[in-house]
Amino acid sequence: MDVAKYIPDDLDRRIIAHLRADGRASLSRLSQALGVARGTVQNRLDRLMETGTLLGFTVRVREDYDAQSVRAVMMIEVVGKSTTQVIRRLRGIAEIYSLHTTNGNWDLVANIRASSLSDFDRVLREVRMIDGVSNSETSLLLSSV
Amino acid sequence: MDVAKYIPDDLDRRIIAHLRADGRASLSRLSQALGVARGTVQNRLDRLMETGTLLGFTVRVREDYDAQSVRAVMMIEVVGKSTTQVIRRLRGIAEIYSLHTTNGNWDLVANIRASSLSDFDRVLREVRMIDGVSNSETSLLLSSV
DNA sequence: AGATCATTGATCAATTTGCTCAAAATGCTG
DNA sequence: CAGCATTTTGAGCAAATTGATCAATGATCT
Numbered sequence: 001m002d003v004a005k006y007i008p009d010d011l012d013r014r015i016i017a018h019l020r021a022d023g024r025a026s027l028s029r030l031s032q033a034l035g036v037a038r039g040t041v042q043n044r045l046d047r048l049m050e051t052g053t054l055l056g057f058t059v060r061v062r063e064d065y066d067a068q069s070v071r072a073v074m075m076i077e078v079v080g081k082s083t084t085q086v087i088r089r090l091r092g093i094a095e096i097y098s099l100h101t102t103n104g105n106w107d108l109v110a111n112i113r114a115s116s117l118s119d120f121d122r123v124l125r126e127v128r129m130i131d132g133v134s135n136s137e138t139s140l141l142l143s144s145v
Numbered sequence: 146m147d148v149a150k151y152i153p154d155d156l157d158r159r160i161i162a163h164l165r166a167d168g169r170a171s172l173s174r175l176s177q178a179l180g181v182a183r184g185t186v187q188n189r190l191d192r193l194m195e196t197g198t199l200l201g202f203t204v205r206v207r208e209d210y211d212a213q214s215v216r217a218v219m220m221i222e223v224v225g226k227s228t229t230q231v232i233r234r235l236r237g238i239a240e241i242y243s244l245h246t247t248n249g250n251w252d253l254v255a256n257i258r259a260s261s262l263s264d265f266d267r268v269l270r271e272v273r274m275i276d277g278v279s280n281s282e283t284s285l286l287l288s289s290v
Numbered sequence: 291a292g293a294t295c296a297t298t299g300a301t302c303a304a305t306t307t308g309c310t311c312a313a314a315a316t317g318c319t320g
Numbered sequence: 321c322a323g324c325a326t327t328t329t330g331a332g333c334a335a336a337t338t339g340a341t342c343a344a345t346g347a348t349c350t
Contacts, residue, residue, distance in 0.1 A: 008210070016206060023168045023202030026337060037298045042339075055205040057168030061161060062198050065153070071245075073218060073254055075284065087290045100216075104284035109218055139220065139249035145232045171306060182329045187308080 006051035011036065015044055016054070023057045063144055070120040071113050071141040074127065075106040082132030083107060089130045095123045106137075151196035156181065160189055161199070168202045208289055215265040216258050216286040219272065220251040227277030228252060234275045240268045251282075 008016065014034055018025055027045070031038040048054040078086050083101075090096055090110060098111040110127070114120035128136060153161065159179055163170055172190070176183040193199040223231050228246075235241055235255060243256040255272070259265035273281060 016204065016210070019204040020206070021201075021203070023204045027339095028337060038338090039299085039340095040297055043296080053207050053210060055207060056166075057202065057204050058166070059161065059164040059168045059202050060200040061165070062200060065161070065198060091290075099290050100286040101288050101290055102284040102286060105282065106284055108290075109284055109286060137250060139247040139251055139254055141245040141247060141254060143246050145236075145244050145246055145253075173306060183307095184309095184330085185328055188327080 006047070006053060008048065008053055011040075012044055012048060012053070015041060016048070019054075019057075023059075069113055069115055070117055071111075072120065072138050073141065074110040074112055074124075074136055074138045075102075076108040076110060076127065076133055077105075077135035078107040078132050079134040080132070086130055086132045090127065093123060093126055095119060112138075151192070151198060153193065153198055156185075157189055157193060157198070160186060161193070164199075164202075168204075214258055214260055215262055216256075217265065217283050218286065219255040219257055219269075219281055219283045220247075221253040221255060221272065221278055222250075222280035223252040223277050224279040225277070231275055231277045235272065238268060238271055240264060257283075 011034070015030060018030055018033060025033075027038050027041050031041045034041065045054075049056075076086070076090075086108070087099065090099055090108070095112055095114045096110050097113040100109045101107065102109050112120065112123055114123055124138060127133060156179070160175060163175055163178060170178075172183055172186050176186045179186065190199075194201075221231070221235075231253070232244065235244055235253070240257055240259045241255050242258045245254045246252065247254050257265065257268055259268055269283060272278060
């Protein structure tokens with residue numbers, strides 16, 4: 001089975017949709033809701049996991065649960081053609097939760113989650129010191145509104 | 146039970162930590178892993194759900210699963226003291242996935258997820274037309290790196 | 291038509307769940 | 321400290337769920 005290329009069909013997508021709403025739904029209930037045999041749901045789910053389409057199950061926690069965490073979004077400008085190098089360096093920073101290329105006034109958008117303000121400050125310094133980072137702008141995420 | 150003020154203790158946090166890693170872990174297995182009675186895990190979990198500390202269970206899907214979706218981060222500047230009004234308007238836009246106040250050069254950070262470029266374009270227009278929005282800067286999220 | 295693969299419905303043992311109960315442990319208040 | 325309320329524990333039980341297998345059926349493709 002080619003992991004990289006598996007494309008979920010309609011039934012797969014319906015299973016995923018249900019699991020997104022209730023990740024603990026039993027296979028029996030899923031099969032009822034989808035009008036399909038339990039074994040089918042079981043096989044599909046196994047395959048979705050094997051192929052990496054589904055990464056796993058988790059719990060959704062109230063946002064202020066990790067109140068001690070510092071979150072921010074950092075816009076990064078990269079000079080010349082060093083983007084690949086910069087990305088490699090950024091990937092090594094644990095506090096960078098997600099990293100995307102972008103097309104606006106900036107080149108990269110980094111999502112930062114630190115456990116304290118001092119950790120956060122250290123991350124900012126590290127990023128700015130990376131060779132190839134010519135400019136950056138960080139916005140601390142305050143309350144969720 | 147005061148929903149708003151329930152503060153999870155150490156056991157609660159350990160349960161949540163386990164469920165974050167495996168949202169489908171059985172209560173039996175959790176009780177074993179945590180060295181606590183099954184009924185206790187069951188009660189704790191019920192309480193965490195009742196109090197809203199836990200919002201629900203879900204499945205983690207490979208990032209490129211919703212390949213058709215357009216994601217962006219939008220920085221918004223608000224003129225004067227109309228922030229509350231602007232927030233109310235923004236909350237009414239379905240494509241705004243999350244919305245935070247911030248402290249940088251901008252006042253608000255909006256996370257946008259649209260299902261098509263035309264939807265995305267419509268969202269941008271709607272936001273910019275909101276009374277009180279004086280400036281904005283949008284960065285399309287391209288590939289995740 | 292023939293070959294291959296997915297789906298179905300069925301069965302089975304093992305596990306898990308939801309629930310109750312009494313005893314023990316814990317925490318709090320006066 | 322004594323008394324009270326809450327939580328935890330271990331136990332037990334019926335019902336539900338799971339994981340596995342099997343043969344029959346259906347679908348797809350050449």
